[in-house]
Amino acid sequence: MSIQSLEFCAPFFKATLIENEALYRVSNNSILLNLSDTPIKANTQSIAFYESKIINNIELQNIERIVLIEGFDAHPNEAKLFENIKQTWALAYDVRGEERLKGVPFWMSPKDTLGNIKFSMYFAGRVPLQVGLHQTHVGFNNLKEIHTQIVGYGKMQQCFEKDIKTLYLEDTLAPGASHKPMYDESGSYPWHQYETITQGVFMAIEMEMSPSQLTEAQQALLATQ
Incomplete structure (x- = not known):
């Protein structure tokens, strides 16, 4: 199991790599990119390998490998x-x-x-x-x-x-x-x-x-x- 902060886009955005986690709660607007060949479910939506969606207010289950980007909508100027x-x-x-x-x-x-x-x-x-x-x-x-x-x-x-x-x-x-x-x-x-x-x-x-x-x-x- 691993939840790792990535530094490449700091300080403008927050990037998190999540691997082999049974549960992970997303409470803020986040871009999810699936980096596993196993689809990940967001309620009834299936997100395939190399596919991305904006998600919020959801608990993800059975994560193999995803990256989350937060703060993309936090820059009004x-x-x-x-x-x-x-x-x-x-x-x-x-x-x-x-x-x-x-x-x-x-x-x-x-x-x-x-x-x-x-x-x-x-x-x-x-x-x-x-x-x-x-x-x-x-x-x-x-x-x-x-x-x-x-x-x-x-x-x-x-x-x-x-x-x-x-x-x-x-x-x-x-x-x-x-x-x-x-x-x-x-x-x-x-x-x-x-x-x-x-x-x-x-x-x-x-x-x-x-x-x-x-x-x-x-x-x-x-x-x-």
């Missing part, structure tokens, strides 16, 4: 929040050095790593953001990544080619929402990018594993994409 984030987090280009990020007003939090999962948040400071279509992720092999909207509104775009004119699928993201996984059974990605509808903050969850480590439930989920 978003302009002040964004200015404070820019003073605290680093520019993503300075950290990652990817050419597509050069000159983009895009800040990232520190990362927390637990086992094969990395947690981080990003502030997208321009509309449109134009962060750049990409297929690969620097520093990772067999990455299983999704994004969860925390503040503001965005969208995840998928394209046939490295050209936004070839856009074929777009997921709209409001606070608490995650897009479905884009990777296939071999861990390959289409051309994709996060784009802003408003300035905002989103969370990136990076789970690294070989395709052979995927459970049957995760393979079944991929087959539905």
Whole structure:
């Protein structure tokens, strides 16, 4: 059993990783992201692997592994929040050095790593953001990544080619929402990018594993994409 506070998004939000707990009471508005291939129940609602919901006033049962984000709705002055984030987090280009990020007003939090999962948040400071279509992720092999909207509104775009004119699928993201996984059974990605509808903050969850480590439930989920 484990209830662990994560530091990557402090002091702006509170993140808690909960593993192997029989009961856990949620009394405040929280974004729940399921990190287990076993669905978790919120009353009659089943929340699947890599799916997120806003929950409140509920006792969760038989938790395998979830992350909760609190405080996403505790910032009535978003302009002040964004200015404070820019003073605290680093520019993503300075950290990652990817050419597509050069000159983009895009800040990232520190990362927390637990086992094969990395947690981080990003502030997208321009509309449109134009962060750049990409297929690969620097520093990772067999990455299983999704994004969860925390503040503001965005969208995840998928394209046939490295050209936004070839856009074929777009997921709209409001606070608490995650897009479905884009990777296939071999861990390959289409051309994709996060784009802003408003300035905002989103969370990136990076789970690294070989395709052979995927459970049957995760393979079944991929087959539905």
